[in-house]
Amino acid sequence: MKRLLLLSGILCSSAALWAQESTRTTTTVRIEEQRGDTVEKTTIVVANGDTVAKKTRRSLSIGTDGIVIKRQSSTSGTGDSVRAKPNPRFSTQWGMVDLGFNRLHDKTDPNTVPGNHDAIFRLRESKSINVNVWIFNGRLRLNETRRQKWYMTTGLGLQMYNFRFEEPYQYTSTSPDYPSLIDSSRQGFQKNKLGFTYASIPLGLLGKTRIGDKWLVYGAGLMGGMRIASWTKLKTEGYGKEKNHDAFNFQPFNACAYGEIGVDNIIRLYGTYQLTPLNKNGLDQHPYAIGIRFIGL
Secondary structure (H helix, E strand, C coil): CCCHHHHHHHHHHHHHHHHHHHHEEEEEEEEEEEECEEEEEEEEEEEEEEEEEEEEEEEEECCCCCCEEEEECCCCCCCCECCCCCCCEEEEEEEEEEEEEEEEEEECCCCCCCCHHHHHEECCHCCEEEEEEECCCCEEEEEEEEEEEEEEEEEEEEEEEEEEECEEEEEEEECCCCEEEECCCCCEEEEEEEEEEEEEEEEEEEEEEECCCCCEEEEEEEEEEEEEEEEEEEEEEECCEEEECCCCCCEEEEEEEEEEEECCEEEEEEEEECCCECCCCCCCCCHHHHHHHCCCC
16 A cells, blocks of 8 residues: 555656646847957757856858858857858959050051161060059959859059160151151160050959869950050160150050959969050051059959
């Protein structure tokens, strides 16, 4: 009889405990704390007076895959990765510089403009420098996957040519058809330079293809420019420097084709070719350049 009473008491106690467990309420409190580039997240669970704390860390990393947020639990030691929101569809960049060498593609008909053009316009190639300063650049994302990206690009900048000639021929504005070239016979000839500055706007297509852990970058397009300066500079021992700022017979606008190729964040090469001739008529010369692009899109 005593054993039966004891067993009944145990069963009643178990039932009461089960009923208490079934009506247990749970409260969850989450606290986040920022520490540098790491967010420490603490989850506190309160169940009828019992408190359990669980910490989760989130870290931010930037690499070739973009921006990645990694979440890791302190109790399990395992984590999963959550990719951040994609970059804005349109992004801007301030400041990009091209540095290279420029040349002249002379297509002048010798029957129209007589003379030995190869000798007259022979360049000091190491001193004929092209510098482009792109003040503003923008790109519009057209398509993006893990291994391929496409953008439409534009911008605003200055395109500058500097031609250094071997011979002391000097441009003048005396001819209505094309700049006359006068052979300066002054002693001690040192420098003969022709320079241009254009305000230019490019419009092109830029592609990026992932190869391993790098991105191959390539692009092409057209740009139009307005000539804002042209000048010559002749330097001799007897007369020193002589500068002549003049429009001569040069076109007020130009149109160029351009291209670039390289590896993102490592090196980029660029090239440009002026589709329109320098002169309004007479001489048919087309500048082109090739060099290195710094801080590309």
